[in-house]
Amino acid sequence: MSGNNSGLSRRRLLQGAGAMWLMSVSPVGLAAxxxxxxxxxxxxxxxxxxxxxxxxxxxxxxxxxxxxxxxxxxxxxxxxxxxxxxxxxxxxxxxxxxxxxxxxxxxxxxxxxxxxxxxxxxxxxxxxxxxxxxxxxxxxxxxxxxxxxVQDPLLALLEDYNKGDLERQVPPAQSGPQPGKAGRDRPIVIMLDPGHGGEDSGAVGKYRTREKDVVLQIARRLRALIDKEGNMKAYMTRNEDVFIPLKVRVAKAQKQRADLFVSIHADAFTSRQPSGSSVFAPLHQGGHQYRGKISRPDAERLGSDRWGSARAATAMSTTPCSIWCSPSPSPTASNSERRCWRKWAISIICTRIG
The missing domain is CATH 2.60.40.3500 (Immunoglobulin-like)
Structure with missing residues (x-):
């Protein structure tokens, strides 16, 4: 009798273990x-x-x-x-x-x-x-x-990016600035790069204001200002709410043979009253001088005593300087948001190319 009970217990134990194993691979287990x-x-x-x-x-x-x-x-x-x-x-x-x-x-x-x-x-x-x-x-x-x-240069670049052929899309010999003195012999070509977009919203403000929307509006206004100048021409890496990979943004600037690549961001900050700007310059000879020329004069023009800069490793040989702007001036800097953005636009562009 004890032998039968022992065999029955073993069978129940094996059945229980088997049931537990089935549950572990059942649809319910997988769904979880x-x-x-x-x-x-x-x-x-x-x-x-x-x-x-x-x-x-x-x-x-x-x-x-x-x-x-x-x-x-x-x-x-x-x-x-x-x-x-x-x-x-x-x-x-x-x-x-x-x-x-x-x-x-x-x-x-x-x-x-x-x-x-x-x-x-x-x-x-x-x-x-x-x-x-x-x-x-x-x-x-x-x-x-x-x-x-489809005659869409951006789509062509995205296609090459997805195929891994982006580096071959723009030959180095055709990616640098055009011959001649920029602003004298030909228009100054400026590529505006509003950061983030699409899935990437960037920083989000207290009232759900999204960085990607703010910088896109800034870039559009900046483009309008630049195009009013007779010796300048502006392009944008994106003009809608879409995510564009960084390499594609750079390739678009190279394809347009841009003299200047301006990347616009609205950085998040720990203070409710931030002011000033930040500048990233490439790690090549002259990069440190560029950031110094841009940062301090811009901050002084806007009435701010805060400015900072950093150096970034980048291989953008055809984009001499990339600028990340945080346009959040003090109340005394401007009475109008529109005039404030205009001051940022003019000071950044003129300091860099003047």
Missing amino acids: AARVVAVRVWPASTYTRVTVESNHVLKYRQFALSNPERVVVDLEGVNLNSVLKGMGGQIRADDPFIKSARVGQFDPQTVRMVFELKQNVKPQLFALAPVAGFKERLVMDLYPANATD
Whole structure:
């Protein structure tokens, strides 16, 4: 009898262990491995970005369907939740690539996202590791399938960037400033670089003011001021709410053979009353002199006694100086925000090229 009880106990123990093992690989166990915490859709004229943020790395599978044209992304080990259900509501009518989106629990282990398209696209999916306030991110960028038929220099640069051919896009012999004295024999070419954009909002203010929006407005006003000058021509690395990789920004400046590359940022600060500016100069001969010429005179013109600078390692051989501006002057510096920005624009540009 005791032998039978012992055998029964062993069987029950093995059955219990087997059940625990099955639970560990069951759909319920897999679903708990990753939880989607945010979904964001960023449409732009060049490409649309869809970002799925989760607490763990997502395993995914992507494929296409026709009639109608669709892009399908399967997320494995994920349960459908309210965040994913709200994805369809983020699709804008003016999105040039996505017509609609829907999401559902395809099977106990898989959430399926289906994007119905307005045109043929070339999807590119990749993962981004946690940084700043972001967790794990799965990113899908939708580019036009016939990019070669679109006369868009920025799109061409992005295509080369994605293929790893960006360095070959602009030959070194054709990337430096044009021949002749800038401002005398030809216009001074200035590339304005409003920082951040799209998924990258930059610093966020108390009232949810986003750095990417502020610097874009500053760059647009600065471009208008520059273009009023007869011997200057301004371009922008971005003119909408879109994320452009740093290498693509630099390549765009090189392709335009810019004399000056001005990168505009609105830095976060610990004080409610910040003032002054910061300047980053390249680590080459003359970089230290550039930052000194720019920082202190600009601060003095704006009525600020605070200024600082730093040196940054960069290989921008065709962009002699990169400037990160924090336009937050004291109340006595200007009675108008518009006049303040104008003073920043004129002082920075004229000091550098004058």
